[in-house]
Amino acid sequence: MGYDAPFTVTLALPDGRLLSSPVVPVGFDRQPRARFVWVWDTTGLSGSQSFTVTLLAPPDVRDTELANNVLTLEVPLQNRTALPPPEPGVRWDLQSAPGIRLHYVTGSAAERDAATLLALAQGAYADVAARLGVTTTEALDIYALDRVVGQGGYATSDWVAISYTDRAYAPAEMTLLLRHELTHRLDSAWECDALPALFREGLAVWVAGGHYWPESLPRKASGLLQTGRYIPLEQLLADFYRQQHEIGYLEAGALVAYIVEERGWEGVQQLCGAFTAARGDESARLTAGLTAVDLPAMPQLEQEWLRWLRSLHVSAEELRILEGEWLLMDTMRLYQQLHDPSANYLTGILFDPAAAVERGITADLVRRPRDPEAISLELLLQMTQEALRTGDPEEAAATLEALRVALHDGTSAAPEAVVRMRALVEAVMARGYEPYRTICFEDGADVGQRAPGCVVYALDRSNWPTKRLLWAARGADFDSWTVVGPQLEN
Ligand SMILES: [Zn+2]
Structure with a gap:
């Protein structure tokens, strides 16, 4: 924005409280925003409620540049009883199996299918732990969200959130999603957690066996080269998350597949260890990691990998499916932007489900468009x-x-x-x-x-x-x- 201090937004709540938040880049798209998350409890209120939002300029901006900086919003509160099932009356609950705690809201598909989900999660945990040679006794917290958020899942080092809803318009397969997020959680055992996102995401996609569903990563990446949409690795290394989502993850997974092909699965562990032990900037450490397993540094590695990909045969049919998948995902995100903006991973909030459980908040993890237009x-x-x-x-x-x-x-x-x-x-x-x-x-x-x-x-x-x-x-x-x-x- 070019100013020394950030703009500030103040929010005057109907109960008279005045809140303020700086306008700073938030969300994966890093757009300047002011966010007020879970600041107003409407329990017991009814009718129309009024808010005043004011944009305040930092001292170095002249007031004349800030005309029309006050906005008044009227928000009609609906009656709780008008909510479709499983609301109103949902609350968080949990079921456990060795190694897994599954949190869900009552009356949801996840509660109905809890036994299946627990078994699935245990299987995924066992798969990933075996791959990384980890024996862990720490239970994993999985939060099943009763709506699609992002591409179907997100995680921190403390928990994994998965979308589990019957009308699953995001394509992610539950097992792959769990394996992916669990790889992020356990890859520190191999010291892979310090690696650039390109490698960490690639590792998760490779261990999962695909991005959203089982697939051959090298064949798909080979197909990608014929579409003209290839993203140079330099760009993915510098700014992984702002590239076309599916293409970035596909290249990442196929790159790890190449390293495994050339140096074996142990090679990945050696690379991670050498990267983490090395000093210097990221690029120097990456060179150290690659050298430790006798692979060339970038960009020579990229050239050799591309040569390998080009040697694979991809049919015209596979290519059409590949392009269809990207268009599907872009269309899905467009749908989210227009009908369910808080679900879009770039602009949405990605609510912290553990904090929601602590505060007894369910709405943001259940409520979504349920009108005939959105459903169709x-x-x-x-x-x-x-x-x-x-x-x-x-x-x-x-x-x-x-x-x-x-x-x-x-x-x-x-x-x-x-x-x-x-x-x-x-x-x-x-x-x-x-x-x-x-x-x-x-x-x-x-x-x-x-x-x-x-x-x-x-x-x-x-x-x-x-x-x-x-x-x-x-x-x-x-x-x-x-x-x-x-x-x-x-
Ligand atoms: Zn990931």
């Missing part, structure tokens, strides 16, 4: 994900194109696929169910039905979170649906 967009994101994973890039591309038009132009002029999905969601919700997955058929006979339509996996709002299976028959118009069922639980 999430279902389309999820359908795209399934199309890509089952190897149908054409279907995925068509759905993504429709989604992007709807997100850019609003749903009033939305493509048919979006209007149709929204009408389907409205028909299902009118019967008291909230869809979390749909599979549509051009010919209903494929699934023993007379008309074209969709199998709808839904949750019962009157008996949350019980799963139900419905059939929605498509009428002649693209927005008319007849919902039957639930036929069975699933």
